[in-house]
Amino acid sequence: MPQTLYDKLWNNHVVHTEEDGTTLLYIDRHLVHEVTSPQAFEGLKLANRKLWRISSIVATADHNTPTDHWELGIQDPISRQQVETLDANIKEFGALAYFPFKDERQGIVHVMGPENGATLPGMTVVCGDSHTSTHGAFACLAHGIGTSEVEHVMATQCLLQKKSKSMLVRVDGKLGAGLTAKDIALAIIGKIGTAGGTGYAIEFGGEAIRALSMEGRMTLCNMAIEGGARAGMVAVDDNTINYLKGRPFAPKPEQWGAAVAYWRTLVSDEGAEFDRVVTLDAAEIQPQVTWGTSPEMVTTIDGAVPSPDDFADPVKREGVARALQYMGLTPRTPMAEIPIDKVFIGSCTNSRIEDLREAAAVAKGKHVAANVKLAMVVPGSGLVKRQAEAEGLDRVFRDAGFEWREPGCSMCLAMNADRLEPGERCASTSNRNFEGRQGNGGRTHLVSPAMAAAAAVTGHFADVRKL
């Protein structure tokens, strides 16, 4: 019977299945960061357990690390304690690799993993972080887990799982100029809703997805979780293989041929059946901007803020009214007329080299508008930062009035010092516009890197194609 990519990845990792379908799934790669691991290590210690396979673990510190004045260390004592706890735990338990604070390869866990070749096709990848779906771009079965599961994987190399349903999201045709994977991701969530993918593993396919770079595919899979799906994935092709060649943890030359031959099989078979198929036409996708406090509250740059009256369902109507109140927006305001206070270019969604190139292309030769208090660019990792500097992107941003920072999660969730003040409005390339996500009372609008740069230089949301 023809199999989907998800079927293949699943079947390849089954250690044992209970009668009710609960399956013990083998985990190849475990990514670890400081926020969701301390209680898991603590649990191991209390039970006198060890790591099942040290070489499966790749760790870094990202959520709490500051993005400027590294010479001062981590100022916030509780953040510092959490990072130091990870240092101590890795020292005690071991890991294949650890990139601590200030290491040149340190970075956001979902940027660091792939760029080091620690994420390979056919793997199961887990991390105590919901955006682990990112790694599905490499035809992996990758998903976020809670801290109890982190401990379970550490102690047993397995996860207890039930198989999800499968969904194919097919994006046909060609994306227009100025549009990016982020616009595709937001358009999909706008269509299926934030719970649309609940209970499913999503495979992204179609001409527009094949045309995306690996960076673009990571952006897309990153946001699968915002559509409710724990896992998103893209089949292997030449882009996947070319990206991995020569990366530190990629197969050694003598194993490369066998690995590639296997990877080539990681595609859905002709005629494989999905439980649900959703299709979009890439040519119809326009630049996306969110207006509310959930990623599904999204419209296009030539759209306007909706009115609660547009929604018949009372729960929805009230949700919209509450979101507009929180966001400080009036129904029917054109999106392109909303002024902004801050701009954040970064996060595991959009902080890779291609994202920074796209934003820099828009910022080049222009200047951040007078009403914008802060426009910051936070590379996803030390390696991205170094590459961007080699290409002169830091100069482009600095000359345009942006701040160029050290790598980390930063204002994506504001666990470090980077945050919005109450009422401030931000054009952000991150993935969540929840209440308070970027700082208590802060107002987040999700956009692509190019659209964030366009907002920075005009002072309001603007169509990047018309600049």
Add this chain to the structure above:
Amino acid sequence: MRKFTHLKGLVAPLDRANVDTDAIIPKQFLKSIKRSGFGPNAFDEWRYLDHGEPGMDNSRRPLNPDFVLNKPRYQGASVLLVRDNFGCGSSREHAPWALEDYGFRAIIGPSFADIFFNNSFKNGLLPIKLPEAEVDIIFKQVEEHQGYALDIDLDKQTITRPDGKKISFEIDGFRKHCLLNGLDDIGLTLQKADLIKAFEAKRRAEQPWLFA
């Protein structure tokens, strides 16, 4: 893990959809390296009028009188009634830790986000999916009757309303077994260590590059 067998508990209604884990426990509390003590900060931004930070004396902070969990009639609630897509967003297990520490033992709603749903079971917190229409009725009844309590029997998989009506619910056999007996997943899985080792050896032979 604490056992869950039977619960008769006061119900508190949280009438909004898409409640995310950032709202259940805001990020500043994630800096803790412990598993306990998150209860006083559950729903922090909605529950208090000031901005909460770790280390504050929560008993002295001004409560938001409009937030439903602060209403006198819902004090002591152990069942949380919710709307669609509860627990979406971040995978933080701090969310079920906070709800459990607050005093909730069961959550009833039409749908839950996958990771949150999973995390709840690991902490003796029972999430129950019911059809939207059933949830609507309970919301209505809770509002109409002060002291509204539900009787949840995990073994029989039933919820009994104060009006006597019994509603049955679905749950995975394995999860039910673990909850009823308070079993720790890790201990159970390690009983299969030989199977895991055999699987691993085969994998190492077939795809040696994964074991560099």
